[in-house]
Amino acid sequence: MRLGCIIIFDEIRRTQRMVARYVGATARLTFDDIIGKSAAFRRSIAMAQAAARSDASILLLGESGTGKDILAQAIHNASSRRDNPYVAINCGAIPKELVASELFGYAEGAFTGAKRGGSAGKFEMADGGTIFLDEIGEMPLDLQVHLLRVLENRTITRVGGAEAIPINVRVIAATNADLKEAVDTGLFRSDLYYRLNVISLNLPPLRERIGDIPMLIRHFYSQYFDGQIVIPEDYEEILCRYSWPGNIRELRNIIERTVSLSPDKRLRVDYLPPDLVKTKKPVHKAPASETSPGQKSITTVRDAEKEALIASIISNQGNITKAAKDLGIARVTVYRKLKAYGIDPEDLK
Numbered sequence: 001m002r003l004g005c006i007i008i009f010d011e012i013r014r015t016q017r018m019v020a021r022y023v024g025a026t027a028r029l030t031f032d033d034i035i036g037k038s039a040a041f042r043r044s045i046a047m048a049q050a051a052a053r054s055d056a057s058i059l060l061l062g063e064s065g066t067g068k069d070i071l072a073q074a075i076h077n078a079s080s081r082r083d084n085p086y087v088a089i090n091c092g093a094i095p096k097e098l099v100a101s102e103l104f105g106y107a108e109g110a111f112t113g114a115k116r117g118g119s120a121g122k123f124e125m126a127d128g129g130t131i132f133l134d135e136i137g138e139m140p141l142d143l144q145v146h147l148l149r150v151l152e153n154r155t156i157t158r159v160g161g162a163e164a165i166p167i168n169v170r171v172i173a174a175t176n177a178d179l180k181e182a183v184d185t186g187l188f189r190s191d192l193y194y195r196l197n198v199i200s201l202n203l204p205p206l207r208e209r210i211g212d213i214p215m216l217i218r219h220f221y222s223q224y225f226d227g228q229i230v231i232p233e234d235y236e237e238i239l240c241r242y243s244w245p246g247n248i249r250e251l252r253n254i255i256e257r258t259v260s261l262s263p264d265k266r267l268r269v270d271y272l273p274p275d276l277v278k279t280k281k282p283v284h285k286a287p288a289s290e291t292s293p294g295q296k297s298i299t300t301v302r303d304a305e306k307e308a309l310i311a312s313i314i315s316n317q318g319n320i321t322k323a324a325k326d327l328g329i330a331r332v333t334v335y336r337k338l339k340a341y342g343i344d345p346e347d348l349k
């Protein structure tokens with residue numbers, strides 16, 4: 001009887017996974033789709049590639065349009081979970097009172113009109129795979145407690161239900177808000193923040209990676225135009241001078257606009273929005289690499305050290321002795337640094 005139940009339960013899970021795939025719970029993009037060579041950007045990407053090999057929670061930080069969505073998909077597709085569901089949910093787009101049942105599902109009779117047998121939430125749908133919690137800063141405080149419990153206990157309880165259902169899900173969260181400030185003002189729980197922040201990846205705004213603009217223009221132009229790719233110098237220069245508040249999404253839209261307005265689909269300054277042409281920002285055509293070593297801020301050095309530490313521990317499957325050897329530092333130093341950064345190596349296995 002018990003074995004029968006397990007088989008049925010397995011069958012239900014398999015069906016849920018299939019359903020998840022058909023309702024758009026798929027990640028199409030991979031690291032090959034991510035364009036950019038500036039140093040700060042490449043550091044985040046290298047870190048993401050290392051992090052993909054672990055099961056640790058990841059927090060993606062960056063302004064709107066900097067590529068958090070695409071990166072979450074790439075991480076999933078580079079992880080051992082790639083054949084299982086990828087479920088994305090935008091915490092800011094669902095009415096607050098529905099977030100709990102969307103994420104955790106509900107039990108039969110949980111509320112008037114609840115489906116017979118209840119309903120699975122996104123966490124159950126993502127079982128075996130990855131859940132992408134976009135706009136995590138918008139998550140109501142009471143649900144933050146719930147989410148923290150899920151991350152710690154690896155079980156969920158449906159709304160109105162009593163049973164703890166085991167789940168195996170990797171969490172990737174993203175925000176374009178300043179979460180640290182939200183913690184300071186009491187809008188975001190610090191315990192959840194530290195739990196999610198084990199691996200945090202910063203996606204720099206496009207204005208800080210001007211050197212990547214020419215290759216991004218080429219990349220998007222080739223998506224809208226089949227002929228020979230020619231990028232006029234004045235066109236490129238204007239785009240390199242602009243400040244891109246909407247980041248890469250805005251750049252993609254501008255190229256699409258130019259191509260669709262241009263009768264022969266050639267890129268021409270005439271088809272750029274007048275406001276964009278007018279911008280008179282000094283041109284720094286130098287690659288948006290980094291500041292010189294002497295100018296590096298302490299934060300950058302600390303970030304780079306933390307990233308190297310995490311990447312090495314992940315690539316050594318949590319083995320501190322091997323990580324220390326790779327980094328050329330003593331084991332005790334690794335432990336001391338882990339403590340200083342508040343990292344639990346167990347989270348990186």
Ligand SMILES: Nc1ncnc2c1ncn2[C@@H]1O[C@H](COP(=O)(O)OP(=O)(O)OP(=O)(O)O)[C@@H](O)[C@H]1O
Pocket residue numbers: 033034035036062063064065066067068069070071175176248249252
């Ligand atoms: N490095 C990149 N290379 C190629 N395309 C990119 C890159 N970064 C972003 N894009 C493209 O730019 C668009 C916006 O990216 P994405 O949706 O990932 O941004 P986001 O950070 O999630 O923004 P938001 O905060 O508004 O949700 C997408 O079409 C994405 O494919």
Ligand SMILES: [Mg+2]
Pocket residue numbers: 068069134
């Ligand atoms: Mg997004």
